[in-house]
Amino acid sequence: MSVVAGHCQGILVKWDQPAPTSGVTSYVVKYYPNGSPNSFSTRSFTYPHLDYGVLDYLGHGFVSGLAMSSNYCFQVQARDLAGNQSPWAPSSGQPCAVVTNTTTPDTPQNLTASYYGSTTGMPTTLDGKIQLSWNELKVNTLASSLTGDPNSIGGATILRDLAGYKVYRDIDSSFPSPVVVKTPTDVPVGVLTTTDAVAACKDYFYKVSAADQCGTEGTQSVVATGRANTLYSPAAPTGLSAVRNTQNTIRLQWLPVTTNTATPPQTIAIDKYKVYRALGLPSLSPSDPSLTYAYDADAIPSGTPLTYDDNILGIKNNLRTQAAYYQLTAVDYCPHESVKSNGAQATCAFSGTLTVSPISGSGGGDVVLSMSVVGGSDLSYQGHTHITRNSDGFGPADYSFYPPVNGSPSTVTWPAQVNDTGVYTIYWEVENDKGCISSTTTTYTRTNNLPCKLTAAGAALSPSSGNPKNNKLNLTLTNSYSKALTIDRITTGWTGGASTLNEVDLPTSPLLTTFCLPGGTNPTACTQLFGSPPSISASASAGCQFVWNASVAAQSFTLTYEFVDTSGITGTCTFCVDASLLISTSTTGSCP
Structure with a gap:
């Protein structure tokens, strides 16, 4: 009896092959940690047994599930159908070994992948899927074969510690960025076929490798090319919005489409989105039947949420009176196109x-x-x-x-x-x-008449009380117009008293200039007395003074100025000065 270490989490226990007439039908292997014979466990093995479909008459059994790097000792007992059993052998000097892993699984062979360029002949179970198959792997690499293990195929030790298979996928046949799509958990020992859900109508490239219980992985197989197809269209896009983001673009935003219309929905990949655009009155609903949505552009998906900036140079002038409306469809690689999404009206946010x-x-x-x-x-x-x-x-x-x-x-x-x-x-x-x-x-x-283009301010009466010989009202006129204004008539009215307006001066600086000497009763109008009528330049100011022969304190005044601009257009301003010397501009030509 002897033991062979080197398989992951296990030890191969060997003994002499029994005579054909011995009647042995099974063996029991007892094993325990070295130094602790009372802490034993047993494992039964039929005789003869099958190794990868071949009936094996050699005397051995592989004890799996052992702790790596631990030292175990072994004994064996033979049994027949009548229940007879031999003593445990050897009775002393039991063989022991430390659990190690020195083998590497070989490379799986004959990997194939289903390929459907159309749905013709495609089973419905493979809608959106690629089926992968390969031959059962039976041996480790020749280089890692174990001396003493009696079972080999082509000189390579058979696999006793296989966990399962790993399946790799890439979108490039040169395999620059493979991803693991199946692990030994998904494809355990004994399973030689699997399916991979992928985007339909697009080539994918696969390799498969074997891994033992310790995770030691063998070399990957040669590449197999597969393609899935589908009977279903993508689901319609959702969450569409449209906002003017620059003078020349409208930004669309929506949620990615990840499923199709199958029941239950299948996860899919989208090649692109088609943008449809319509123009219409801003008052319309995006679903209004009068809107005609026409194909506008392709949008290639990127990021989450997805965005696309639509160039609107061709419709920019239309958007002064109309609104832009949008719908989207999703297109897979087949290419199947979804129904149109709900519409969205483009908004444009103006602040202020x-x-x-x-x-x-x-x-x-x-x-x-x-x-x-x-x-x-x-x-x-x-x-x-x-x-x-x-x-x-x-x-x-x-x-x-x-x-x-x-x-x-x-x-x-x-x-x-x-x-x-x-x-x-x-x-x-x-x-x-x-x-x-x-x-x-x-x-x-x-x-043909100018509106009032003068403003009046700073009314002051001096002296402000009493009964002097002369009483003076001063104010400042400002020309708010873009052209010079010539004052050619001033009409003055006041309340109460028997005073007489003796003098009107305009301007009052730099030199006091008499505009007129009306000497008239209330109200009185006068025109320029000497020389040319005074002119007030654009945005300039001039003082104006009214002189009475008696006090006019606590009275109100109506001052009407008639003027003409440099183009010959005439206008009138009427200012109301109340008893508190507050000035207002009359819109009716009269004062209260």
Whole structure:
């Protein structure tokens, strides 16, 4: 009797082959840790037994499940059908050995993989799967064969410690990045076929190797090429959204499609997504039947969630009045195309409130157009106006605006032109850095008369009380217009008393200049007395003084200035000065 170590987690126990007439039908092997004979276990072996389908009459048994690097001792007992049994042998000097692993499984042979270029002849059980098969591996490598092990095939020791097989897959036949798709747990000893769920209609490359109970792995087999096919289409994409992310692109985002329409769904791979686009009124639902979705582009999947930036240069002008709508389909490698996803309307986020001037009104002369974005957080803004006369479409060229991000206004002057009277519609539009637009429409009536283009401030009466010989009211006029204004008539009215307005001065500096000496009753109007009427330059100021022959304290005043600009367009401003010397501008030409 002897023992042979070298197989993982096991020892081969050998004894002499019994005589054909011995009647032996089985053997029992007793084994225990060296030095502890009372802590024994037994293992039974039929005689003769099969090794890989071959009836073996040699006397031996492989005791598996032993602890690696441990030392075990062994005895053997023979038995027959009648229940007779021999003594344990040897009775003394039992052979012992340390459990080691010095063998390596050989290479599996004849690996095959199913290949279906179409569904013709494909079993439904292989829908989306590749079936792999190989020959049973029976031996270790020749180089790791064990001296003393009596069983060999072609000179190589038979496998006694096989755990199972490992299956590798790659998408490249040169196997640069293989992944393990099956382990010995999935394909244990005795199993010689398996299936691998893969993306249909795409070539995959496989190798198989054998591993023993210690994890020692042999050389991988030659490559086998497989392809699966499928009867099912991918599921429709979900979670689609569309947002304008730059001036020239709309970003689509959706969830990856990972299953098909089979029951239950199978895990699949997607080759690409098809993008379909429609244009329509912003008020429509994405499912409105009036929308016509046309193929736009292919989107190659990458990342989670998936995104695609759609180039909208070709429809950019349309998006000023219409909205873009999107649907997606998923396409596998076959290529089977899914049904279309639910639609999504592209949104465009504009930050801030568009504020314009004039909102409404009327008047002649130059008109200052003002545009600002209040409370915005976008990176930049650019706007324009389109102005047309309602009666015939006449109007100036479009004006451009560049409102600062801090909310300050951007202004442009709309100059007066010959025969430009009429009602005009002003379309205001501002675009942010993403191309998102905010707009509004206002109406302005051009006339032959300027609106009030003067402001008055700083009213002061001197002396402010008492009954002096002369009482003076001073204030400052400012020209808010883009052109110089010539004052050619001033009408003054006041409340109470029998005082007489003796003198009106404009301007009061640098030299006191008498505008007129009305000497009239209340109200009184006067025109320039000496020389040319005074002119106030654009954005300039001038003082104006009124002199009464008696105190006018605690009274209110109505001051009307008639003026003409350098283009000959006339206008009027009426200021109301109350008893507290507060100034307001009248919109009716009269004061309370």
